[in-house]
Each structure stands twice: as structure tokens, then as C-alpha cells.
Amino acid sequence: MTIPSKLRVISYLAPNCFDLYAAITAYLGRVLQLETQLHQGECDPLEDPLLLQDQLDLAFICGLPLNRYCQVVSDQLQTLVAPVMLGSRYENQAIYFADAIVNAYSDVKVFADLAGKTFCYNDLGSNSGYNLLQHRLIQDGHHQNFFNKEIQSGSHQRSIRWVVDGKADCAVIDSVVLEQELRDFPELSEQLRVVEVLGPSPMPPVVVAQRLGKSLIQQMRYSLLQPDTELQKTIDRFGVKRFAAVELKNYKVLRIAS
Numbered sequence: 001m002t003i004p005s006k007l008r009v010i011s012y013l014a015p016n017c018f019d020l021y022a023a024i025t026a027y028l029g030r031v032l033q034l035e036t037q038l039h040q041g042e043c044d045p046l047e048d049p050l051l052l053q054d055q056l057d058l059a060f061i062c063g064l065p066l067n068r069y070c071q072v073v074s075d076q077l078q079t080l081v082a083p084v085m086l087g088s089r090y091e092n093q094a095i096y097f098a099d100a101i102v103n104a105y106s107d108v109k110v111f112a113d114l115a116g117k118t119f120c121y122n123d124l125g126s127n128s129g130y131n132l133l134q135h136r137l138i139q140d141g142h143h144q145n146f147f148n149k150e151i152q153s154g155s156h157q158r159s160i161r162w163v164v165d166g167k168a169d170c171a172v173i174d175s176v177v178l179e180q181e182l183r184d185f186p187e188l189s190e191q192l193r194v195v196e197v198l199g200p201s202p203m204p205p206v207v208v209a210q211r212l213g214k215s216l217i218q219q220m221r222y223s224l225l226q227p228d229t230e231l232q233k234t235i236d237r238f239g240v241k242r243f244a245a246v247e248l249k250n251y252k253v254l255r256i257a258s
Helices: 015-032 063-072 127-139 156-165 175-184 186-190 214-225 229-237
Strands: 006-011 035-040 058-060 077-085 095-103 118-121 149-152 170-174 192-202 206-209 240-245
Touching: 006 015, 015 035, 015 058, 015 175, 015 214, 015 229, 063 077, 063 127, 077 175, 077 214, 095 127, 095 156, 095 175, 118 127, 118 156, 127 156, 127 170, 127 192, 156 170, 156 175, 156 192, 170 175, 175 186, 206 214, 214 240, 229 240
Parallel strands: 006 035, 006 058, 118 149, 118 170
Antiparallel strands: 058 206, 077 206, 077 240, 095 170, 095 192
16 A cells, blocks of 8 residues: 555546546545645556556546556556436436537438548547447448548547537537537537437546555545535536446446447
8 A cells, every 4th residue: 555645646538627627636635635736638548658657646537548558457547436427318327428419500410421521539549539439330330431531639629629610520529528518618509419329338437546555545435425515516517416436347348349
């Protein structure tokens, strides 16, 4: 067991929910009476030296790269909790969807109409932005040239803007990210349409370094399952109903789509 003097935290998730991750981090700092340091990840977690060298105590990470990382390094990370969103389609479970979006004025009506269009994605390692769509195309028997063009945007938020601006015809967006973007920019609801919903998939978890020890990890999990009033106000603002305990095995289903 290693008790840190400072809780080093990173988010590999979309920055439009960064204030939520900051509130979670600050809350854990209050509970554990530790200084905290949170920053936004700037590279693929599978290529991040901080993660590879076990220099992070806590991370907010998508289930697909987590699964891939743990297949190589099996004894470094442990899942703590994942958010359960308020929307009725989440059915009080720690799941999310991938929403295929087009411009509101697009001639695309159904999924098959996306053939021959320009598709943009956040990155190749994204479950919601790329992996689930590729799995769907394989299931439907479509060949590799289903789209006329595929371009990488670098983020879900940029993909949304590219569809709005006409730089791309379609994108597939993490439903939680899309819903937050619609809360932040309500005008987008008149500029976009969802033509297909993929999933559900297990919700991106909060993970912790196993070297912190069972006692500290259990304290973190218990604390997040019973947030204080200050944290509750923030999670309400982000459409989070509660946190649910999750295990690494819950994310093995993502290998099927890989």
C-alpha cells in the first residue's frame, strides 16, 4: 500500500464534463484530506507515459482503452465507480449510448443513407466515436468503403461542430457528451438530428491505482456512492443520478466490438 501525499488525477474523457471530474476530485481530496491535482489528458491513454509509468492515482477513462490497457498491464488499475445518468433511456444503469448525428438539413433519414457520406470521428481508440460504428457496419455486412471519406476530428465536440458546419456529413457521439453539449449550447438542438442509436455500452469508469491499497480504495468507493451536498449539486447539474460500483469484468464485453 502506498498513501500518496497528493492525489494525481487525469481525465481522458471529453472536456465538456471536466468540471464534473474536478468536483469528484475535489470531493475525494476533502474526504481523504489530501491535496489533489487534476489535468486533462492530451494523448491516447495507451501512449501516456504517466499511465505507463504508474504515476497516476486516479483516472477518468473510456472503457475500451481501459480494457485494452489492462490486457497488457493487468495488475495496475482497478475500477471504482461509474456515473448513472438521469435520462430514462439509461434505465438507472451505468450505461451510455453512441448517437449517430447528421446536420438537421441533411437528406439522411436512416442509417443506410449514410453510405457514401463523409464520416468524422474523434479518434480510432474511441468506443462511441469509432468502434461501435465499425462493429455495426460489420454486422450489417457493409464493406470497408461504406463511407466516401473518413476524417479524424480529435474530439467529440469538434466532430459535432464539423457536422453543424458541413465539414462532415455525420459523426457518432457519446450520448453523455452530446447531451451535455446540448445543455451548454441549446441552439445545437435545431442544427442536428440523431438518425441512429448504437449501444448501450458500460459507462466510462473512474479507475484507481491498485498500489494505493484496499483500505484507501474502499474508502474512495464508499465516499463516491454517498456524495456530500456540494458534490451532489454538481452531479445534478451534469445530469448524473448517482454513482454505481463497477468491476473491470463489466468492460470485457467491449472486446466483442473491437
